[in-house]
Amino acid sequence: MKEQKDTHADDLKQFTPARIQVGRTGTRPLTKDALSFRIDHAAAVDSVYGEVEDSLLAKLGLFSIDTRYESKENYLKRPDHGRLLSDKGQKCLLEHCEMAPQVQIVISDGLSASAVEANIMDVYRALKDSLDSYGLKTGTSFFLKGGRVGCMDAIGELLQPEAFVLLIGERPGLVSAESLSAYMCYKPRKGTKESSRMVVSNIHRSGTPPLEAAAHIGTLIHKMLEQKTSGVKLVV
Structure with missing residues (x-):
């Protein structure tokens, strides 16, 4: 009976990166599983507190401005x-x-500088x-620097702009610390409802491939401008 259960778990592990069938020695996880957890946790912390290199921004021809985040500690609290x-x-x-561009693209580190470092070159150029x-x-x-999704309104x-795309680092997890999101909105302004925003998330090499995501984002922006709306009202 035990053998059937293990075989089933092995089958499941082919389809998910989630931590299932984690081995144990008594009440403690196996050393390899404990070390794997610590490595992934460290990568998540590094992505939050990391910085996007100026050299990467220079390659993309981007200048940089700040929000009122002040520091990483304040950014997380406020x-x-x-x-x-x-x-x-x-x-x-x-x-x-x-002023008044048809499409405005903004890139932000958000909660993962690693996501920008790993994906933005492919996503931005393909978009x-x-x-x-x-x-x-x-x-x-x-x-x-230090952006949140609501910065679209400001x-x-x-x-x-008529249409807006925010490419921003997602909150890192223990599966990936390099996941990027693309938030889109038609004419974001002060007081914009969250239901007017739409998102393509989980953009990274083990999730939605960067080039595929960029093509899809471009199509959504095209439809937003055609229909003059976004979010739940957009007919995809």
Whole structure:
């Protein structure tokens, strides 16, 4: 009977990265399983407290501004500070960004700098290609340090884009610390309802492949602009 149970668990492990059939020695997990857990936990912590390298932003031709996050500790305690731009950041956008673009792309570290480091090169370039294939024009892309999803509204108020894409690091887990999300909204402004946003999540090499995700995001943006809506009202 025990042999059948183990065989079934082995079959399940082919379809999920979840921690199932973790071995034990008495009341403690096996050394290999305990070490695996500690490695994944350390990777998750590093992704939260990590920094996106300036060299990567330079390769993508992006300048950087800050929210009012102040520090990582404050960012984790005060999510609302990640939804607002710093005074210097607002001034920078007004000086350097195209106003009222058809599509605005913003990249943010969010809760995982590792997600940006691992995926953004492929996602950003493929997304630009996808939007170009639909004849859509993008504004001035930039990097936002310490961003939260709600920052879309503050940026939308300032730049007045028609469609908005926020590529942001997801909260890391013990399966992947490199998962990116793409939040989209039609005309995000102050007071935008969460039901108006839509998301493509779990973008990483073991989840939704970056190139596939970028093509899908481009298609959704095209439909948003055609239907002039987003979120639950969008007919996909």
